[in-house]
Amino acid sequence: MLEEIQKLNKDSLLPLRHSAEHVLHLAMQELYPSLKKVMGPAIETGFYFDFDLDESITPEDFAKVEKRMQEIIDANLPIKKHEVSMEEAREIFADNQYKLDWLDEIKERGEDITLYSIGKEGDEHYDLDLCSGPHVKHTEDIKAFKLLSVAGAYYKGDENKKMLQRIYGTAFENKEDLQKHLEMLEEANKRNHRKIGKELELFMMHETSPGSPYWLPKGMVILNELINYWRVEHAKRGYKETSTPLINKKELFETSGHWDYYKDDMFVCDMGDDDIYGVKPMNCPNAMIIFGSKPRSYRELPLRLSDADTLHRHEKSGALNGLLRVSSFRQDDSHNFITTEQIKEEYAQIFDIANQFYSVFNMDFKYRLGTRPEKYLGDIEAWDYAEKELHEILTETVGKDGYSVEEGDGAFYGPKVDIIMKDVLGRDWQMGTIQLDFQLPERFDLAYIDKDGSKKRPVVVHRVIYGSLERFIGILIEHFAGAFPVWLAPVQAVIIPITDGQLDYASSLKEKLSEEEIRVEINDKDESMQAKIRDAQMQKIPYMFIVGGREEKADEVSVRLRSEEDLGAKPIDEVIEKIKDIRLTKSLNLW
Ligand SMILES: [Zn+2]
Ligand SMILES: [Zn+2]
Numbered sequence: 001m002l003e004e005i006q007k008l009n010k011d012s013l014l015p016l017r018h019s020a021e022h023v024l025h026l027a028m029q030e031l032y033p034s035l036k037k038v039m040g041p042a043i044e045t046g047f048y049f050d051f052d053l054d055e056s057i058t059p060e061d062f063a064k065v066e067k068r069m070q071e072i073i074d075a076n077l078p079i080k081k082h083e084v085s086m087e088e089a090r091e092i093f094a095d096n097q098y099k100l101d102w103l104d105e106i107k108e109r110g111e112d113i114t115l116y117s118i119g120k121e122g123d124e125h126y127d128l129d130l131c132s133g134p135h136v137k138h139t140e141d142i143k144a145f146k147l148l149s150v151a152g153a154y155y156k157g158d159e160n161k162k163m164l165q166r167i168y169g170t171a172f173e174n175k176e177d178l179q180k181h182l183e184m185l186e187e188a189n190k191r192n193h194r195k196i197g198k199e200l201e202l203f204m205m206h207e208t209s210p211g212s213p214y215w216l217p218k219g220m221v222i223l224n225e226l227i228n229y230w231r232v233e234h235a236k237r238g239y240k241e242t243s244t245p246l247i248n249k250k251e252l253f254e255t256s257g258h259w260d261y262y263k264d265d266m267f268v269c270d271m272g273d274d275d276i277y278g279v280k281p282m283n284c285p286n287a288m289i290i291f292g293s294k295p296r297s298y299r300e301l302p303l304r305l306s307d308a309d310t311l312h313r314h315e316k317s318g319a320l321n322g323l324l325r326v327s328s329f330r331q332d333d334s335h336n337f338i339t340t341e342q343i344k345e346e347y348a349q350i351f352d353i354a355n356q357f358y359s360v361f362n363m364d365f366k367y368r369l370g371t372r373p374e375k376y377l378g379d380i381e382a383w384d385y386a387e388k389e390l391h392e393i394l395t396e397t398v399g400k401d402g403y404s405v406e407e408g409d410g411a412f413y414g415p416k417v418d419i420i421m422k423d424v425l426g427r428d429w430q431m432g433t434i435q436l437d438f439q440l441p442e443r444f445d446l447a448y449i450d451k452d453g454s455k456k457r458p459v460v461v462h463r464v465i466y467g468s469l470e471r472f473i474g475i476l477i478e479h480f481a482g483a484f485p486v487w488l489a490p491v492q493a494v495i496i497p498i499t500d501g502q503l504d505y506a507s508s509l510k511e512k513l514s515e516e517e518i519r520v521e522i523n524d525k526d527e528s529m530q531a532k533i534r535d536a537q538m539q540k541i542p543y544m545f546i547v548g549g550r551e552e553k554a555d556e557v558s559v560r561l562r563s564e565e566d567l568g569a570k571p572i573d574e575v576i577e578k579i580k581d582i583r584l585t586k587s588l589n590l591w
Contacts, residue, residue: 013172017042019079019135020069020145020171025049026118026127027068028167037129038098038155038164045181046170050153052098057165062147065167069145076140077119081133089113092128098155099130144178145171148185157318184425191425193477194322200482200490200539202473203323211320211327212312213470218490221519222473223330225488226466227308229586230332233356237349239304239334244286246310250276255443256285265313279312284437284462287335288444291458296448298339301458302346306334308469323474330469336461337446340382343389343436343459347417350434350463351397354419357465360586361476361485364422365431366402367394370409377412378438386436386459387415413439419465423479431472432465483540483562486590487583491541492519495557496532498548500524505552509545509572516576518583537562542590543579561590 021040024047029035032053040049084092086107092115093099106113116135119126136142147169155161172178189195197203202219205212215223231241247269253259258266258281267279280286287305296303312328319325338346351367358365369390372383394403394417403417410416414436421431437460440446447455466472476484486492493513497506506522513520523532529546536544545557551569559567559575582589 011042011044014042015134015136016142016173017047017171018131018133019139020142020169021047021049022079022116022118022127022129022131022135023069023072023139023142023145024065024147024167024169025051025129026072026125027065029127030125031065031068036096036098039102046148046168048166048168050155050164050166052162052164057150057167059147059150066145066147072118072125073139073142073145075119075125076138077123077125078138079135080117081135082115082117082128084113084115086113089115089130093130102130142171143173144175145169146178146182154318157316159317184427188425188427188478191478191481193324193474196477196482197323197474202477202490209327210317211315211325213323213326213328219473221490222476222484222488223469226469226472227330227332229357229360230308230466233353234304234306234334237304237353238302239306242287242290242305242307243309244283244290244307245280246312247277247279248286250278252285252289253278256288256440257443258282258285265315267312267314280309281311281313283307283309283311283331283333284335284440284460285444288440288446288460291335291337292444292446296337296446296458298448298450298456301338301448302342303337304334305337306332308332323470323477326468326470329471331464332466332469334461334463336463337441337448337458338461339448339450339456340385340459343386343461344393346461347390347393347434348397350461350465351393354432354465358419358421361479362588363479366404366420366422367398368404368406368409368418368420369394370406370411370416370418372410372415373408373412375412376410378414378442382438383415386438390415390417390436411435411437413437414459419467421475423475425478429475431467431475432463433467434461434463436461481540483542485586485588486542486579487586489540489542490519491521491539492579492583493521493543493545494532494536494539494541495520495522495545495547496529496536497522497524498529498546501549502547502552505547509547509557512572513576516580518576518579533560537564543575545575563590565591567591 021042025037025040028051032055034053036052038050038052040047086103089103090100114132115128116131116133117128118139147167149168151166152163153166155164170181172181200218201216203213203215206214250259262281266281269277271277290305308330310328310330315325315327336346371387376383416433416435418430419432421429423429441457441460446458448458450456495506495509497503503524510520510522523535533544540562542562544560546560547557551557556569556571557575558569578591
C-alpha cells in the first residue's frame, strides 16, 4: 500500500484527478442534496468517490452527473486551500459522521487539518471538503474526464460496516489521452480474467472461502505446467525443492517477527489452552528452520531451498480482486542462503532465470532497485556494500539506464530488486522480487562454518520470478486473452468427425495423440461442423483436426488453427511431430 501511495505522489496527473473527484462530489451533492460525502482519493488510473445515499445510482445517471460536472468546470472556479483548527473543522462537518471519524483519525496521527474549497460561499457552486491535496488551481484545468462505473464498497473496506456506493472516474490533461485510455479499458474489459476464466472454465470462487480460487480441471493444467517449468528449470540450476507445514505454532512467527508485524493479516487457529497456531503467510520462517536443522559448511553455499507451498493471507473483502488479489496462493519461492561475497553471482543467476521466464511469454520487463529505507535494521556498512553490489550487477546485466532506482523502497531487512512487467496493453505489473535479507538469519541464529573454521552468518535471498502463481495466471489470461501458447493450453487439440462414420477413426487418433501427451478431445456432439469449429474457436483451442472419409483413408487430418487459418490435410505423424516441437520450445506460434 505504501508503495502504491509513493508511486502515486510522483504522478503528475494526481492533482488533476484529485480535483476532478472534488468536482464530482460537488455535482453529486447538488443533484442529491441528502447525500453524505465519505471520501474520494485519486488512484493510479483515475479517481473514485464513496458516498452514503439511500437512492441507488446507476450508470444511466452518469450523463446527468457529467453535465453538472462540466458546468462546474466551465464556471472556472478557484480551488483553494484552508487551514483550520480541530474545533472549526468539527463544526463545519457536524452533520457528517464520516468526516467526524476522519477528523478523529487526523487527531490521532497528530496531523494538521487542511480543507479545500471550490468557488466562494454563497455562489451557485460551492464546496468545502476535508483533504490534504494537492489540486489544480482552477476547475477549468480539468480538460478531459469521464465517469466509468459504480459499485458497492464497505465503509473502510470492512464488511461489518455500512455498504456505501462508489463511483469510479478518470481524468486526463487532454481529450486524446482520455480517448486512448478509454480504448485501452475497453480492450482490458474484453480480456478480463474473471470473464475469460469463467468462459474457459479455468477457476471459480465460492463465498465459503472469499478470495481463495478453486482451480477447475482446465485451470489446473495451466497451474501445473507453470510449476513443472519452474521445477525443471530450477533443478538444472541447483535449486532443491522442499515442502513445509502450512500451520505452525505461533512461537515460530514470534521468532521470525511476523507475529508482531503481520498477525492481523494471518489466519490464526486458537486450539485453547494457550495452544495457538498461525497459517503461514509466507515460506521464509520454515526455510530458516530447514537451514538451521543441521550444521552447515561453506561448501554447501549457495544453498537454494525452493518451494511452491500454498500460502494464506487474510485480505479484507474490499481488497480482493479475482486472481489479482487473493487470500490463498502459491509462489515460485526460494530462499537462497549465500555468503556476502556471493551476492553478485547469485543475483546474476537469478536475473538470467528471470530473463528466460519472461521471454517465454514474450513479456517486456524491467528491474527496479529499492534501496535502504529510513527505518532499517542491521549495520549500515552491510547495506552500503550490498547496494553497491546490486548496482554493479544490474549495470552489467541491463546497462546503467536499463533499471530504475526507488530510493528508500527497500525492505527494512535489506535492499530488493523488483521485476516490473509490461503486458500487451501497456499496463505495468509488479511481478517477481529478489530481496536480500540480513535479518532473518540473525533472528534464527543461523550459521555456517567457513574455510578457516570460524562460524559465520549467511545472508538469505528471498526470490520469486512469477510472484504469486494465481496472480501470474490472472495476468497471463489477460495478456493472451485466453489464447494460451500451446504448451499451456488446457486442451491443445479437438478432433471433429464430419459424420458418425469417422467416430472410430477419431477414437484411434485420440489414443495416438494422448500417447504423445497431447491434450486432445473429440467433439461428437450432434452439431454441424461449422458449429463445432466455432465452439473450438470460442474455447481458444489451438488445433482443430477435421476428419472425413478421405482423411481416414489416407491416415491424415485436416488442420485448422484457432487463428482461423486452414492448413489443409496433413499426415498425422507430421502433425504430432510439429506439436511436440512447438510444445518443447514453448513457442508462441501455432505452426
Ligand atoms: Zn482533494
Ligand atoms: Zn521469504
